[in-house]
């Protein structure tokens with residue numbers, strides 16, 4: 187039986203891992219910087235390496251799954267120090283601890299490490315060239331893991347949504363329910379991914395003994411406009427969803443125009459296919475709205 191420490195366990199991915207952990211043979215320790223009342227969460231700040239080291243040693247942690255991150259892409263543009271601390275420096279420290287203790291570090295990164303100029307889905311061999319503070323700090327985190335020499339599984343994903351926290355799908359559910367028409371960016375394309383699918387994929391990769399860099403995201407691709415349209419139709423809302431270019435959407439972030447991920451390595455490693463984004467969205471909405 188492995189002991190698996192999950193950091194940032196109160197976020198979207200962490201909570202889905204919590205759900206999936208029930209019924210598994212591994213021993214899970216869930217931790218986050220905050221401890222919501224009534225939940226079994228260790229208080230652990232990943233920017234405090236001494237605290238992480240103590241938990242890893244005292245609990246004999248075999249695997250660290252790092253779900254903690256600075257994920258507010260918009261706010262990161264004005265908050266380089268904090269984004270770098272969480273997405274890069276703290277990750278470098280986690281990698282050092284993993285190397286010292288022999289634990290496997292599972293770290294999650296993003297499609298926003300790419301510049302979006304490709305005309306085909308990005309593979310693990312493609313060179314990152316991020317265009318945002320979030321993307322730059324996440325790339326630095328990836329590089330710190332690779333440089334550290336620790337055993338690692340680096341999973342890049344994209345466009346996460348879930349019933350937890352703030353995300354695009356939940357925002358579109360609210361907007362399409364309350365407005366007659368909305369305008370949504372149509373010239374940025376990626377892979378919408380249900381955090382529950384990502385959590386399952388991470389556990390499947392762990393079970394397969396996978397290491398190295400692996401892409402996992404919802405199958406197919408969509409623009410924000412197409413994703414909003416699908417939310418509108420699947421939830422039975424009668425909103426008019428209109429396409430706009432990103433130049434008409436006020437933002438400080440230069441987001442990649444195309445950041446679809448090629449997930450064939452995931453399929454080769456696990457023998458599993460990638461759930462199509464539209465099927466997962468339908469399953470999520472059925473569950474969330476019932």
Ligand SMILES: NC(=O)c1ccc[n+]([C@@H]2O[C@H](COP(=O)([O-])OP(=O)(O)OC[C@H]3O[C@@H](n4cnc5c(N)ncnc54)[C@H](OP(=O)(O)O)[C@@H]3O)[C@@H](O)[C@H]2O)c1
Pocket residue numbers: 193194195196197198199200217218219220230231232233252253254255256257272294295296297324342343344345346347351
């Ligand atoms: N969200 C996306 O669209 C997306 C896309 C691609 C990749 N990813 C990556 O996937 C991973 C999981 O993303 P997510 O959406 O599940 O993130 P999330 O919902 O923002 O969750 C992150 C969690 O980390 C916690 N946290 C913040 N600072 C911490 C610290 N110093 N120590 C410990 N925990 C801390 C947060 O607590 P507070 O809420 O209290 O700050 C939150 O509970 C991240 O690595 C992210 O970069 C996300």
